[in-house]
Amino acid sequence: MPPRLKRTAGPVTPSAKVSLRTYEPRDFETLFEIDQLCFAPGIAYSREDLRYYFRFPGADCVVAEVNRKIAGFSMSSHQHGKGYIITIDVLRESRRAGIGRALLAELERRLLAQGVRTVGLDTATDNETAIAFWLKHGYRRRGLKKGYYPGGRDAFVMRKTLTPPGSKSKGRE
Numbered sequence: 001m002p003p004r005l006k007r008t009a010g011p012v013t014p015s016a017k018v019s020l021r022t023y024e025p026r027d028f029e030t031l032f033e034i035d036q037l038c039f040a041p042g043i044a045y046s047r048e049d050l051r052y053y054f055r056f057p058g059a060d061c062v063v064a065e066v067n068r069k070i071a072g073f074s075m076s077s078h079q080h081g082k083g084y085i086i087t088i089d090v091l092r093e094s095r096r097a098g099i100g101r102a103l104l105a106e107l108e109r110r111l112l113a114q115g116v117r118t119v120g121l122d123t124a125t126d127n128e129t130a131i132a133f134w135l136k137h138g139y140r141r142r143g144l145k146k147g148y149y150p151g152g153r154d155a156f157v158m159r160k161t162l163t164p165p166g167s168k169s170k171g172r173e
Contacts, residue, residue, distance in 0.1 A: 018099055020106050023054075023061035023073070031063070031073050031089075038089040042150035043124075045087075053077070053086050058114060062106045064090070064099045074103035076111060076119075083116040083162075104137055112162050119162060122148060122155040134158050 023031070028050070036044045045053070053059060058078035064071050072090035076083055085107060090099045111119060122145060123130045139158040148155035 017066070018071070018097070018102050019065050020102060021063050021065065023063055027063055027070065027073075030070050031061075034070065034073065034089050034091060035087065037091065056086070058083075060107070060110055062103055062110070064094075064103055066094065066097075066099075072099050072103060074107050076107045078111055078114055078116045081115055081117055083111040083114075083119040085119060085121040100133060101137070108162055112164060117162050118159060120157065120159045122157055124149055125154045125156055131156065 032045070032047055032050055035050065038044070053075055054061065056077035059075065060077070061073060061075045063073045071094035072088070074088040075086040077086060078084070085104075088100055088103050088107075090103070108119065119139075120142075121134065121139065123134060125131075125144070137160070139160045141156045142159045143157035145155040145157060147153070
């Protein structure tokens with residue numbers, strides 16, 4: 001039986017007002033449930049894994065709300081000038097409304113403010129939607145992790161160089 005979400009947004013239109021805020025501990029169960037809905041069993045994070053990521057060096061989590069209901073979230077971490085995107089989760093009924101783009105832009109803004117210039121992530125090689133999203137936002141394939149996901153699924157290693165606003169280069173690597 002799928003999780004029952006009590007504090008999440010329903011269907012979101014492209015004109016909906018999305019607000020972003022920093023994670024609060026009271027959000028944990030809702031974010032866990034969203035992750036369970038966004039990813040297949042074995043790929044979705046366990047409660048323990050999700051708690052573990054909140055303890056990463058430089059961990060940060062941004063929550064997206066529509067009408068004061070959580071529609072998605074993103075997590076990143078950083079250390080020594082390098083960042084890593086742990087996840088971006090947006091509820092299915094809230095996709096295609098710019099929430100993922102807004103979450104990513106806010107993560108990148110926060111990472112830049114912390115002195116991060118290179119951001120990496122891993123994404124399944126068979127997840128065409130995610131790959132297209134990352135490519136559209138300036139991330140490039142830099143390697144392959146064989147058998148990274150359960151069932152032997154491979155992952156692309158992707159990376160982007162962040163540039164401060166007003167710089168000539170726009171996040172190319």
